[in-house]
Amino acid sequence: MEETIYNFWHLHDPKLPVNILLAGISYCDKNYCIERHGDNLYSFEYIMDGSGVLEIESQTFYPQKNDVYILTKNSHHKYYSSEENPWVKIWVVFNGDFAEDLFHRFLPADTYMVKDCNILSYMNEIIHIASDKQKNYAALTDEISVILLKIILHLRNHLENKVLSVPEQIKLCLDINIENAIEMNDISLQLGYSKNYIIKLFREYYGVTPYTYFRNRKIELAKQYLLNTHLNIYEISAKLSFADQHYFSGCFKSVVGISPSEYRRNHRGQNTE
Known part of the structure; x- marks a missing residue:
């Protein structure tokens, strides 16, 4: 198991509308498994390759290449890679009042996975910003907040896929x-x-x-x-x-x-x- 992780938990500022907590890329193995219960966080996780399982709020999903799975505030969730074809995924963890408002405004309630929705360019941009050691935390959160908004709009438009007039x-x-x-x-x-x-x-x-x-x-x-x-x-x-x-x-x-x-x-x- 290999991971590149950028950790900002220690910089958390409750006065900011959005806090970026973690971002990274995971090259999972068969032992990869994360479980949380009621944490104050949101996360977008984009599957670049592989397959696995997401159990969240009594529902089960099977995210695979080009899918996005979403972890929401206060949810009870567990997710893990398949043994035969483990995930390679890029992800960001965040929280804050503005983040919560974005989810309420733009995504249907209980949206936990979006199939076949490529957000890799957005996620790569987040990783690029997170890796800039010269950038202060307030500037980092400002820039990534804009990208989070773009991701949410992209997900909403994908979910509303229909024949448009x-x-x-x-x-x-x-x-x-x-x-x-x-x-x-x-x-x-x-x-x-x-x-x-x-x-x-x-x-x-x-x-x-x-x-x-x-x-x-x-x-x-x-x-x-x-x-x-x-x-x-x-x-x-x-x-x-x-x-x-x-x-x-x-x-x-x-x-x-x-x-x-x-x-x-x-x-x-x-x-x-």
């Missing part, structure tokens, strides 16, 4: 590219419809133009960065692909009614009352 396909394109700059011409080429037709369908279905929806979704994500990370206004603007900080602040104020800095300051003031 054209407006829903447009919305999915916008949601997937929420941190990028995307034009209606890009979506038009991707879906094979004219730009005007896409705008018309989307407005009829959702009651707003694609531009307004995309801008508002970016502002909602900006709020989460303001409330749950240490990123400054310029960094948030760049991360969400706004043309510049001034344009981002103008968009934010037009939607929310106050500037990003006022929004962050007001929230912190409420938290200290």
Whole structure:
């Protein structure tokens, strides 16, 4: 049995919205077995190879290559590799109020395994951040929190796999590219419809133009960065692909009614009352 483990338990800070506790890669053997009862943690574990068993809350699952299994707060669980084909898996363990909120908002209750859902690029990014010895813990949690959100959205979209209408396909394109700059011409080429037709369908279905929806979704994500990370206004603007900080602040104020800095300051003031 070989493992690469990055341990942050000793840096746990109850004031942070998310705490990263452990991350690593496990090359399991036939003796690999973990059992917990009611611990305050969440975990994503992606199976790169092999097979095994997850017993959680009186249910049994058989995670294998390209599956994700999920450990949830206060759950009673036991998981172990098969003897013939033991797991190779990459994983992250975390907790915190923001983590709990993400699970409640985006994943169906009692979601413990997602079949055939490749999140390896996200998990590799987490390991890369966790291995950076120059990074302080607050910065590490900020960066990994964003990736955890992306994983949860990816899992949700995978679970909701269905035949989408054209407006829903447009919305999915916008949601997937929420941190990028995307034009209606890009979506038009991707879906094979004219730009005007896409705008018309989307407005009829959702009651707003694609531009307004995309801008508002970016502002909602900006709020989460303001409330749950240490990123400054310029960094948030760049991360969400706004043309510049001034344009981002103008968009934010037009939607929310106050500037990003006022929004962050007001929230912190409420938290200290």
